[in-house]
Amino acid sequence: MRVLIVDDSKAMRMIVKRTLRSAGFTGLDVSEAGDGAEALSAIQKSPPDVVLTDWNMPNLNGIELVRKLKEQNSPVTIGVVTSESSAEMRDEAVAAGAAFFITKPFTAETFGQALDGLLGQAGAGSSDGATTQAQSAVPDVSGLRTALARLVPRNVDVAQAKSKASEKGTVVARYHDADGALGAVAFADLSSTACFGAALTLIPAGAVKDAVRGGELPQNMRDNANEVFNVIGSLMSGVKLAEVIFEGGDVQGDVKGKISSAAHRLDVQVEITGYPPGTLSIVR
Amino acid sequence: MDAIDPAARHWLDAAVSGFDELAVSMLEANGVEKGEDTEALSNDQCGAVIALVPEQGDSIELGLFSNREGVTRLSRALLGMEEGDELSEDEVADCVGELINIVAGNAKGANGNSTYRLGMPVYVAGPLRPGSRAKFSGCGVRMDDIEVTLCVLSPSFASTKPRQDR
Numbered sequence: 001m002r003v004l005i006v007d008d009s010k011a012m013r014m015i016v017k018r019t020l021r022s023a024g025f026t027g028l029d030v031s032e033a034g035d036g037a038e039a040l041s042a043i044q045k046s047p048p049d050v051v052l053t054d055w056n057m058p059n060l061n062g063i064e065l066v067r068k069l070k071e072q073n074s075p076v077t078i079g080v081v082t083s084e085s086s087a088e089m090r091d092e093a094v095a096a097g098a099a100f101f102i103t104k105p106f107t108a109e110t111f112g113q114a115l116d117g118l119l120g121q122a123g124a125g126s127s128d129g130a131t132t133q134a135q136s137a138v139p140d141v142s143g144l145r146t147a148l149a150r151l152v153p154r155n156v157d158v159a160q161a162k163s164k165a166s167e168k169g170t171v172v173a174r175y176h177d178a179d180g181a182l183g184a185v186a187f188a189d190l191s192s193t194a195c196f197g198a199a200l201t202l203i204p205a206g207a208v209k210d211a212v213r214g215g216e217l218p219q220n221m222r223d224n225a226n227e228v229f230n231v232i233g234s235l236m237s238g239v240k241l242a243e244v245i246f247e248g249g250d251v252q253g254d255v256k257g258k259i260s261s262a263a264h265r266l267d268v269q270v271e272i273t274g275y276p277p278g279t280l281s282i283v284r
Numbered sequence: 285m286d287a288i289d290p291a292a293r294h295w296l297d298a299a300v301s302g303f304d305e306l307a308v309s310m311l312e313a314n315g316v317e318k319g320e321d322t323e324a325l326s327n328d329q330c331g332a333v334i335a336l337v338p339e340q341g342d343s344i345e346l347g348l349f350s351n352r353e354g355v356t357r358l359s360r361a362l363l364g365m366e367e368g369d370e371l372s373e374d375e376v377a378d379c380v381g382e383l384i385n386i387v388a389g390n391a392k393g394a395n396g397n398s399t400y401r402l403g404m405p406v407y408v409a410g411p412l413r414p415g416s417r418a419k420f421s422g423c424g425v426r427m428d429d430i431e432v433t434l435c436v437l438s439p440s441f442a443s444t445k446p447r448q449d450r
Contacts, residue, residue, distance in 0.1 A: 009385075011363060011378045015310070018364060056385065056402050083389025084402065103393075104386045105309040201363070204370040220364055 001119055002029045002048035006039040006065065007081075008057045014153065014201055016052060016081060021227055022108035025119045027234050029150055036060025040068055047076050050118055052102075055082035055089070063096055070097035077118055081106070137264040138184065138282045139235035144268060147231050152199045154273040161267040161279055167251045167259065171217075173229035174255070175239035183239035184284040185258050186232050187251065190215070192270070192278025196228045197221030199272040208275065222246055232282065239284075259283050288321060292344075292421035292436045295391060299346055299434045300425055302390030306383065307427050311361040316432075319424030325349050325433055327411045332380040333437065334388045335403030343403075345437040346391060347412065347422075348384040354430045355380050373409070381405030387434070416440060 003020070007013045013032045020028060031048065033039035037059040039051065051069075055062035062080050069078055079100040080093045090101045100114045139147070145158035171193040177183035188196070194208040194217055201224055211217050217225065226244050233241040251259060262283035271277045288296065300318050307313040331349030350358065359371055359379035371379075385405050392400050414420045414437055422435035 009378050009382045011359075011375065012382050014363065056404070058404065083386040085389055085393035104389065105306045107309050203365060207366065207369055218366060220366070 001027075001050070002031070002046075003119070004031050004033060004039060004042060004048040004051045006033045006036065006051060006053040006057070006062070008035050008054065010034075010153075012054065018201055019106065019108050019111050020115075020119075021223065023111040023115070024108075025111070025115065026227060026230050028119065031150065032153070036062060036065035036068075039065055043069065043074065043076060047074065049077065050115070051076055051078040052081050053078060055080055055084050055093075063093060066093060066096040066098050079114065079118075136235070136237060138266045138284050139232065140266070141268060143235055144232070144266070147235055148228070148270065148272075151228065151231055152196075152272055153202060154199055154275075156273075157271045158268050159271075161269045161281075164265075164267050164281065166279075167256075170251055171225070172245045172251060172255055173232070174242045174245070175233050175236060176242040177239050180242075182254050182258055184233075184236055184282065185255050186229055186280065186282045187255075187259075188278060188280045190217070191276065192280060193217065193225050193246070194221055195272060195275040195278045196270070196280075197223075197225035199275050200224035200227060205275050217246055236282075236284070287323070288421040289419075289438075292419070292438055294395060295344065295346065295436045296421060296423050296434060298391035298394040299387050299436070300423065301394055302387040303348070303425060303427075303432070303434060305390060306386050310386075311358070311427065312364075313361065313427050315427075317426045319426055319431075322422040322424060322433060322435075324420060325412050325422065325435070326351075328352070329411065329433060330355055330380075330407075330409050331412075331433075332377070332384040332405045332407050333412070334381075334384045334405040336388060336392060336400040337403060339399045342439045344439075345418075346384060346388045347408070347433075347435040347437065348380065348387060349408070349412065349433045349435065350430060354432060357430050358383060358427075358432070377407035377409075381407055 005013045005016050017030055033042050035057045053062040053065055066078050077099045080098045081102045083104040085103045093101050102114050141158055149156045169189055170187040173186040175184040191212045194211045198208050229244050230241045264284040266282045268280050304316045307316050328351045329349040333345045333347040335343050335345050337343040355376055359376045362379045417440055418437045419440040422433045425432045425434055
């Protein structure tokens with residue numbers, strides 16, 4: 001499921017993304033635009049399934065964007081997320097063709113109620129993004145780069161790592177197949193996982209150092225890292241993210257067995273602008 | 285007698301109510317506590333203002349101000365960040381602009397003033413100096429231990445002398 005968030009406030013775009021995740025809409029392929037004109041151009045190039053637009057923006061405002069899309073008979077579902085709370089403006093938006101109207105301030109519950117029928121099944125582990133991603137046994141470098149670039153609001157580069165990632169002190173994501181058996185594993189050290197988790201909502205790099213020094217990720221980084229591992233899962237056929245084990249320690253048990261007997265393996269170095277480089281391994 | 289004229293008082297009360305709703309729903313606070321009225325901002329306060337423009341008549345502006353630490357903490361709360369996380373001034377400006385946008389949208393709705401349109405929020409990095417053409421009416425508000433001033437800027441002639449040039 002592809003979602004376009006349109007708001008001239010970068011902070012608000014980030015908050016809307018976070019709220020979508022909090023409402024249980026995970027695995028979405030989310031892109032952003034800074035005003036209505038930019039959104040219109042992006043929609044014409046590659047239409048998303050759902051657009052969430054602010055009302056009060058420069059260039060082309062939200063209601064003008066709704067009207068333009070309706071004039072063009074666009075099949076895109078569009079909703080307005082705005083601080084304009086009057087009944088008249090709500091009516092104006094609906095009359096112009098908006099499918100829903102969310103008033104700021106909002107909560108995850110507000111998003112859940114407005115979007116549940118539109119964004120498919122809510123809940124952790126939903127992998128609607130998989131429908132627009134090529135799936136394979138393990139992702140390739142290019143596919144992983146594209147998926148992470150869509151997820152993280154900074155420049156992302158993914159390259160084949162020169163050496164295999166360490167199996168000590170790791171965070172492990174377990175992916176299970178339809179029978180509940182361990183089908184694939186992704187693992188990264190605490191520092192790399194903290195970077196992925198921090199970059200998703202632009203938590204400053206200083207917080208990564210603090211987390212690594214303390215040996216534990218704060219909840220917001222864990223939530224974000226979960227989303228990164230969830231998206232990685234959406235790139236793999238036949239498995240879904242079952243759990244992420246943040247406690248670190250050396251890999252052992254069935255995870256160690258899966259790593260040593262892997263038929264497929266990808267080791268990559270991930271560089272996100274503003275954060276230290278990280279490493280990630282995926283085995284199957 | 286109230287030193288703040290009734291129209292400004294109406295907007296201020298609506299802004300406090302809007303900020304309270306924002307604090308509870310998006311800033312993870314327990315709400316806000318209304319404090320004393322004030323006739324001016326202090327020199328260390330920065331924040332953002334947004335215009336509310338009616339179809340006819342004079343526009344007003346609503347503002348949200350705090351000291352540098354206060355606006356940074358409000359921004360962190362909006363972004364779901366931890367205490368001590370760093371933010372650039374651009375990020376703070378973006379967040380404070382969004383805060384006053386939400387407060388003003390709610391104040392407008394609470395007042396039933398659907399004919400007013402919101403302008404674009406403007407960040408004020410230093411002390412606000414309204415000048416002689418604008419009347420400042422403000423009140424203190426406390427969210428947790430962050431001291432905030434919400435204010436209304438209205439034309440200084442509006443409540444005493446109707447405009448003849450329209």
